[in-house]
Amino acid sequence: MVISSDARWEMVDAITxxxxxxxxxxxxxxxxLGDLTVKPLTGIPVAVAALYAFWSIFTSFAGTLVTDGxxxxxFDGYWLPWLQSVWPDPTSWHxxxxxxxxxxxxCFEAFGMLTSGLFVSIGVVLPAVxxxxxxxxxxxxxxxxxxxxxxxxxxxxRIGLHGYAIVPAILGLGCNxxxxxATRILETKKQRFIMMTLLALFIPCGAQxxxxxxxxxxxxxxxxxxxVVGFVIFGFVLNKVIPGENPEILVDVPxxxxxxxxxxxxxxxxxxxxxxxxxxxxxxxxVLVVNLLYLGGVIQxxxxxxxxxxxxxxxxxxxxxxxxxxxxxxxxxxxxxxxxIPMTTYQTVASxxxxxxxxxxxxxxxxxxxxxxxxxxxxxxxxxxxxxIYGGIIHAVGILLGVA
Amino acid sequence: xxxxxxxxxxxxGLLGLVTLAFGLADIFVWxxxxxxxxxxxxEIAGDDFFRWAWGGFIMACAGLFMLxxxxxxxxxxxxxxxxLGGALVWLIAGTDIFALLCAGIPxxxxxxxxxxxxxxxxxxxxPPYTPAMVLLPFTLGILYLIRVxxxxxx
Numbered sequence: 001m002v003i004s005s006d007a008r009w010e011m012v013d014a015i016t017x018x019x020x021x022x023x024x025x026x027x028x029x030x031x032x033l034g035d036l037t038v039k040p041l042t043g044i045p046v047a048v049a050a051l052y053a054f055w056s057i058f059t060s061f062a063g064t065l066v067t068d069g070x071x072x073x074x075f076d077g078y079w080l081p082w083l084q085s086v087w088p089d090p091t092s093w094h095x096x097x098x099x100x101x102x103x104x105x106x107c108f109e110a111f112g113m114l115t116s117g118l119f120v121s122i123g124v125v126l127p128a129v130x131x132x133x134x135x136x137x138x139x140x141x142x143x144x145x146x147x148x149x150x151x152x153x154x155x156x157x158r159i160g161l162h163g164y165a166i167v168p169a170i171l172g173l174g175c176n177x178x179x180x181x182a183t184r185i186l187e188t189k190k191q192r193f194i195m196m197t198l199l200a201l202f203i204p205c206g207a208q209x210x211x212x213x214x215x216x217x218x219x220x221x222x223x224x225x226x227x228v229v230g231f232v233i234f235g236f237v238l239n240k241v242i243p244g245e246n247p248e249i250l251v252d253v254p255x256x257x258x259x260x261x262x263x264x265x266x267x268x269x270x271x272x273x274x275x276x277x278x279x280x281x282x283x284x285x286x287v288l289v290v291n292l293l294y295l296g297g298v299i300q301x302x303x304x305x306x307x308x309x310x311x312x313x314x315x316x317x318x319x320x321x322x323x324x325x326x327x328x329x330x331x332x333x334x335x336x337x338x339x340x341i342p343m344t345t346y347q348t349v350a351s352x353x354x355x356x357x358x359x360x361x362x363x364x365x366x367x368x369x370x371x372x373x374x375x376x377x378x379x380x381x382x383x384x385x386x387x388x389i390y391g392g393i394i395h396a397v398g399i400l401l402g403v404a
Numbered sequence: 405x406x407x408x409x410x411x412x413x414x415x416x417g418l419l420g421l422v423t424l425a426f427g428l429a430d431i432f433v434w435x436x437x438x439x440x441x442x443x444x445x446x447e448i449a450g451d452d453f454f455r456w457a458w459g460g461f462i463m464a465c466a467g468l469f470m471l472x473x474x475x476x477x478x479x480x481x482x483x484x485x486x487x488l489g490g491a492l493v494w495l496i497a498g499t500d501i502f503a504l505l506c507a508g509i510p511x512x513x514x515x516x517x518x519x520x521x522x523x524x525x526x527x528x529x530x531p532p533y534t535p536a537m538v539l540l541p542f543t544l545g546i547l548y549l550i551r552v553x554x555x556x557x558x
Contacts, residue, residue, distance in 0.1 A: 029550065032484030042488065045465035049492050052458055056499035060506040069510025070518060077516075221453050 159235030190244025424467025430460025
């Protein structure tokens with residue numbers, strides 16, 4: 001049967017009459033609040049406040065309550081002494097790999113697979129990632145995240161990205177693995193490359209943040225400041241150097257609404273499950289490989305080789321070379337190792353910043369490889385240059401300020 | 405015509421001024437103008453950049469939002485600004501209370517127990533309080549504005 005054009009339009013009208021109701025639009029308080037949170041004058045203080053709440057809840061829950069309140073006591077008071085008492089032969093290689101240093105009083109100092117490895121993954125990183133994803137999901141589902149994307153759009157355009165780049169940037173503070181995957185929301189190859197490189201370089205993951213909070217709480221602000229400055233400077237440079245387009249985006253901003261708890265629970269479970277499956281095995285595997293490399297003398301050999309660069313160019317003590325090399329496998333453990341080395345404030349800040357901007361961890365490396373090997377190689381090339389230059393700049397600033 | 409100044413405008417204006425003053429005090433104490441401030445049950449320790457400088461900036465913005473919205477406060481646009489200012493105070497006070505709650509649940513580091521005693525937990529909520537926590541009950545008047553707007557919207 002062939003239907004004429006007029007008949008079709010009549011059908012459309014008939015369906016519309018039955019399904020669509022018309023009324024007058026009336027602005028509500030929610031609409032006004034929605035508008036105020038995207039206007040820069042009012043929106044920026046709200047964004048600053050949202051980040052404050054994000055960070056405050058993160059540190060109170062993950063740091064004070066779960067890790068310091070319960071996990072440290074559980075692992076250092078019960079788990080470590082029990083393992084040290086039952087594991088045979090403290091001088092053996094298997095003791096070194098699985099339990100670590102026999103004289104250690106805390107799981108941070110032990111560096112064994114079943115001591116530091118389990119403590120970091122379950123005691124530090126898991127609560128941090130859990131509360132991070134919970135807040136991230138609430139921001140997303142309440143309708144604030146698209147507004148933040150609109151607000152950040154003009155700023156991020158200056159570094160070749162657009163507003164939605166805020167999503168992988170914030171996700172990266174939880175774990176760089178889903179953040180690298182989230183770069184797919186960016187339109188062009190140029191944007192994805194810039195974001196991926198900046199993620200690998202300047203966004204510390206939840207594991208690193210958790211460890212930083214535990215071992216150097218007073219210096220986290222300074223370290224973060226160094227990273228934010230680096231993010232902006234090198235983003236700007238990459239935008240100028242890399243050819244490609246930086247198109248505008250059209251964002252559909254939904255009205256504010258209360259998140260539906262079933263959806264929040266489902267998203268939270270999926271993200272935490274993904275983290276447990278993809279990242280936790282890498283923590284344990286990372287500790288295993290680092291310990292094997294230490295046992296085989298590989299890290300010591302590399303440390304001897306690279307010592308002049310680290311000591312002269314970056315201004316950090318030679319003892320940091322081992323942890324900095326091991327950072328490729330586990331950045332969080334590298335920071336924990338750094339915390340046991342006696343250093344000045346400058347040296348601590350510089351070495352922690354170096355660990356962060358250093359090579360991406362193995363898990364991120366694998367996901368970046370999945371996004372394309374050419375992009376990965378280019379990102380690594382950029383990374384080496386940036387580490388060398390930025391590490392040198394931090395050292396130079398330290399010398400100028402008289403602290404290095 | 406909407407009245408420009410009403411009792412609720414005056415209340416919001418005063419609340420905005422006090423919030424702004426507390427925000428600036430947080431920043432000044434952190435900057436070292438005073439080594440730490442305690443007046444009655446209010447305490448500004450000023451020992452931490454994140455809580456006092458960053459949090460103080462948010463409090464100051466909250467005060468400014470309330471002040472900018474205090475005239476013709478029952479109009480939609482103006483009440484939006486006031487509600488936003490109130491929300492920022494709730495956010496700072498809420499995170500302060502959440503921090504006390506998280507610190508109060510586990511037992512002390514030296515104690516062999518995992519959980520704090522009830523008396524120990526409650527002792528954590530004893531004064532002094534941060535300025536945002538003290539302001540919290542006074543900002544609840546803003547809920548009246550939200551109720552008025554909700555009634556208008558429905």
